[in-house]
Amino acid sequence: xxxEQLLAEIREANLTYLMLAQNLxxxxxxxALFRLGMTEEAAxxxxxxxxxxxxxxxxxxxxxxxxxxxxxLVWNLLTSHNVKKVDNSTTTQLHASILMAGKYAESMATTxx
Numbered sequence: 001x002x003x004e005q006l007l008a009e010i011r012e013a014n015l016t017y018l019m020l021a022q023n024l025x026x027x028x029x030x031x032a033l034f035r036l037g038m039t040e041e042a043a044x045x046x047x048x049x050x051x052x053x054x055x056x057x058x059x060x061x062x063x064x065x066x067x068x069x070x071x072x073l074v075w076n077l078l079t080s081h082n083v084k085k086v087d088n089s090t091t092t093q094l095h096a097s098i099l100m101a102g103k104y105a106e107s108m109a110t111t112x113x
Contacts, residue, residue: 007061015058017065022046022054037068 024032
């Protein structure tokens with residue numbers, strides 16, 4: 001993959017992410033804040049952006065979305081690697097979701113102070 005193709009794919013991913021985020025925020029704000037892991041202020045700004053503004057922001061050569069999972073336990077649960085006590089995939093996914101929700105709540109509590 002050459003540099004130009006990589007940049008084009010980053011721009012496409014940015015636009016897709018921004019459009020998805022904006023739709024989620026407009027449909028169910030509370031769920032969007034949780035699923036996207038963003039602040040109220042960021043959601044307010046994103047919800048108000050015009051299509052032209054979305055396109056301009058998406059054209060950046062920096063990827064706008066980022067991985068929120070930085071914990072080995074969550075990665076292992078999501079990928080079903082090294083799961084010793086639980087072998088039910090639904091329970092494993094639920095456990096990963098609970099851990100990520102706790103991290104989101106912690107980050108929002110830190111932001112509020």
